Amino acid sequence: MTKAEVVNRMAEQAGISKKAAATALNALVGAIHESLKKKEGKIRIADLGTFRVLKRKARNGVNPQTREKIKIAAAKVPRFAPSKSLRDLVRKAK
Known part of the structure; x- marks a missing residue:
């Protein structure tokens, strides 16, 4: 599954736009990166x-x-x- 497919699935299941789903996924990935840098x-x-x-x-x-x-x-x-x-x-x- 690609990032775009994950965004599409998140948008469908959460009932939000693809842009909002992409923003949420990017925020999650960013939080993981920041946490691992510590x-x-x-x-x-x-x-x-x-x-x-x-x-x-x-x-x-x-x-x-x-x-x-x-x-x-x-x-x-x-x-x-x-x-x-x-x-x-x-x-x-x-």
């Missing part, structure tokens, strides 16, 4: 899941083209953990 960034949305930032340690890797060993620097990465209700919903989907 030092202990984390945002939990009931029935959806939790967005958070994890610290990945530095590690050794291999360049697959040259087989040369390389060092991969430590990094902060965004992660999403689905809620139990979302996991159950997906498992039961046919």
Whole structure:
């Protein structure tokens, strides 16, 4: 599903204009971005899941083209953990 399809579905289900739905979706995405920028960034949305930032340690890797060993620097990465209700919903989907 694309962003445009999400906006269309939101507009239909909420009975609002597509412009209002797009504004609401952009506000949600912006709030998630702002929350994750913070030092202990984390945002939990009931029935959806939790967005958070994890610290990945530095590690050794291999360049697959040259087989040369390389060092991969430590990094902060965004992660999403689905809620139990979302996991159950997906498992039961046919």
